[in-house]
Amino acid sequence: MRTRVLPYLLVGAVLALTCSAGVRADGGGNTAAPPDDRGTASDEPGSEQPAERGPGWETLWEMSVPHEAGRPFDLLDGAGVHVGADGALLVSHSGVVDVFDLATGALRFSVDPPLQVHSMAQLGNVVLVHSADDPRGAVRRYSDIVTAYDASSGALLWQQRGGPEGTLQPGEDGALRDTTVVLTERGAAWVGPSYLSGQDPVTGEWTWGREDDQQDCVADGVAATRGHALLLRECPDGDTVVEAVDPASGSPAWRQELGPLEEPRLSVTPDLVAVNHVTGGRPTVVVLDEAGETVTQATIQDPEFLAEMGITLLGRDEQNVYLVNGATLYALNAKAGEISWQRSTRWRGWWEGLWRTEGGDVVSVGGNGNWYDTAALGRPAESVVTDPDGRQYDVPLPNRGDPVGHGGDVLVTATRGSDGTRLSALRLRPDLHPEPVGLGGVPAAEWPDACALLSDDALGILGAERGTDYERLPVDDSREVNGTTLPHVPACRFASASGSAEELFEVGVRWVARDAETARRIAGGGLPWGVWEGELRALGSDSLLYGVASGPAGGFESVIMARGREVIVVVGRERELVLRVGELLASATDG
Numbered sequence: 053m054r055t056r057v058l059p060y061l062l063v064g065a066v067l068a069l070t071c072s073a074g075v076r077a078d079g080g081g082n083t084a085a086p087p088d089d090r091g092t093a094s095d096e097p098g099s100e101q102p103a104e105r106g107p108g109w110e111t112l113w114e115m116s117v118p119h120e121a122g123r124p125f126d127l128l129d130g131a132g133v134h135v136g137a138d139g140a141l142l143v144s145h146s147g148v149v150d151v152f153d154l155a156t157g158a159l160r161f162s163v164d165p166p167l168q169v170h171s172m173a174q175l176g177n178v179v180l181v182h183s184a185d186d187p188r189g190a191v192r193r194y195s196d197i198v199t200a201y202d203a204s205s206g207a208l209l210w211q212q213r214g215g216p217e218g219t220l221q222p223g224e225d226g227a228l229r230d231t232t233v234v235l236t237e238r239g240a241a242w243v244g245p246s247y248l249s250g251q252d253p254v255t256g257e258w259t260w261g262r263e264d265d266q267q268d269c270v271a272d273g274v275a276a277t278r279g280h281a282l283l284l285r286e287c288p289d290g291d292t293v294v295e296a297v298d299p300a301s302g303s304p305a306w307r308q309e310l311g312p313l314e315e316p317r318l319s320v321t322p323d324l325v326a327v328n329h330v331t332g333g334r335p336t337v338v339v340l341d342e343a344g345e346t347v348t349q350a351t352i353q354d355p356e357f358l359a360e361m362g363i364t365l366l367g368r369d370e371q372n373v374y375l376v377n378g379a380t381l382y383a384l385n386a387k388a389g390e391i392s393w394q395r396s397t398r399w400r401g402w403w404e405g406l407w408r409t410e411g412g413d414v415v416s417v418g419g420n421g422n423w424y425d426t427a428a429l430g431r432p433a434e435s436v437v438t439d440p441d442g443r444q445y446d447v448p449l450p451n452r453g454d455p456v457g458h459g460g461d462v463l464v465t466a467t468r469g470s471d472g473t474r475l476s477a478l479r480l481r482p483d484l485h486p487e488p489v490g491l492g493g494v495p496a497a498e499w500p501d502a503c504a505l506l507s508d509d510a511l512g513i514l515g516a517e518r519g520t521d522y523e524r525l526p527v528d529d530s531r532e533v534n535g536t537t538l539p540h541v542p543a544c545r546f547a548s549a550s551g552s553a554e555e556l557f558e559v560g561v562r563w564v565a566r567d568a569e570t571a572r573r574i575a576g577g578g579l580p581w582g583v584w585e586g587e588l589r590a591l592g593s594d595s596l597l598y599g600v601a602s603g604p605a606g607g608f609e610s611v612i613m614a615r616g617r618e619v620i621v622v623v624g625r626e627r628e629l630v631l632r633v634g635e636l637l638a639s640a641t642d643g
Contacts (some may be wrong), residue, residue, distance in 0.1 A: 178235075
């Protein structure tokens with residue numbers, strides 16, 4: 053099992069564009085959300101009331117992979133991560149496909165596809181790999197190869213010449229440009245603009261084939277559910293049609309004629325189908341079940357609806373259907389055909405980090421985003437968890453990773469470092485941490501006063517070395533972190549008596565982790581390509597300097613360090629100054 057964690061990464065801090073960013077103060081959650089009536093209770097010994105607990109991410113496993121594998125699969129170089137439909141994690145890199153168990157991280161097998169990987173998929177006991185000598189999809193389909201492997205052992209099941217444009221698992225959809233393989237629990241369907249055929253994914257035998265009898269209706273979209281291959285068609289009379297094909301027989305399973313629609317789009321989950329359109333300037337959605345029966349339909353009454361982005365279908369419960377447009381989550385009451393509530397997911401476009409868990413929560417995970425945002429330095433990646441009642445919680449991840457895939461209740465993140473990339477499998481637990489969950493279960497009282505991190509003696513030493521006196525300037529607006537107000541300021545500026553900009557620096561406590569190991573990983577993870585990386589070195593018995601990053605001409609220098617459970621960032625104009633401040637901060641814990 054290749055589930056070894058990398059040594060502490062040699063990383064650098066990203067440049068600070070200003071020295072006034074402090075700690076990010078998003079306010080946490082959505083102000084329109086209903087109040088969370090759980091309250092916050094003390095978790096300290098002797099408290100009369102047991103602490104309320106809230107959601108948190110637990111780490112299931114971690115492993116090291118090459119840099120190229122630390123992202124969602126990219127067909128341009130055939131590398132990256134893809135989560136299968138039934139519990140497999142497929143990692144393509146260096147011409148090899150490693151197949152892991154998503155729940156445990158155990159390596160099932162490794163295979164060497166004959167050509168560069170073009171697409172990967174897994175359903176049931178089959179892993180399907182399409183490899184090509186031209187990943188950009190040129191005309192030489194005769195040289196493409198599709199290979200099927202046993203998903204447990206890696207044994208070769210079959211191999212054939214010729215390849216599809218792409219492969220879809222249940223819950224995936226896409227544009228139909230050329231032949232697409234649709235994997236379902238009832239078999240595989242090869243769907244093209246004019247011809248459809250069926251295949252047994254275990255044996256590779258062709259089971260049926262027929263010409264498309266609806267060729268006058270242009271198929272624009274294709275999708276996979278558990279039991280059907282779906283086609284979204286636009287017909288000459290202007291009508292939009294959704295057709296479901298049975299992959300086992302090739303027969304039409306059902307057909308829904310939706311009438312003339314403007315800009316129809318298809319979105320699916322493994323057991324739901326949604327067609328959204330903007331007809332007459334009004335965004336409207338029709339939701340069908342696997343049998344083609346209408347679940348609900350509604351017009352979205354939201355002036356900020358982004359028509360160009362369409363709707364992504366997330367799932368449903370007994371009352372609501374959950375949809376996303378841009379950064380807005382909608383709970384649509386299926387019976388009434390009206391919006392029950394809507395919330396901000398905060399981030400737009402991170403589809404690998406946006407889904408509805410098996411427990412019914414909608415999770416939105418942000419990546420590292422703007423590398424030059426000093427407020428993000430030293431902070432873990434963030435997630436927003438929205439429960440079925442619309443309550444929202446800011447829940448930090450235990451790392452600085454970007455979301456690269458998800459399956460069931462498991463989120464896979466990738467954290468880049470100087471000597472490789474770490475994949476982490478995380479699972480959301482509803483009661484993992486005591487309040488406040490926005491601080492990862494660490495009591496707010498354990499966050500130190502940033503202005504007190506440098507003692508009077510330390511400031512005196514620094515002032516004597518620099519030939520000036522320093523004054524502490526608390527950053528009062530830094531107290532709010534993920535919806536929790538801290539008792540002390542986590543950011544403090546230090547200005548010289550002369551007012552020189554060269555002597556100005558800021559010390560920020562960006563995070564207090566539950567343990568020193570987590571603090572080191574957060575301090576050392578998720579920095580961008582091309583950043584100058586300083587030498588990892590110990591500044592004290594429990595302090596590690598992870599590096600210094602330089603900004604453009606006239607910019608700032610940033611140093612990031614882990615000091616025990618604290619992640620601290622020092623920002624200033626001079627590298628020597630911020631390094632010296634880091635040394636003084638470390639010596640304070642050793643003295």
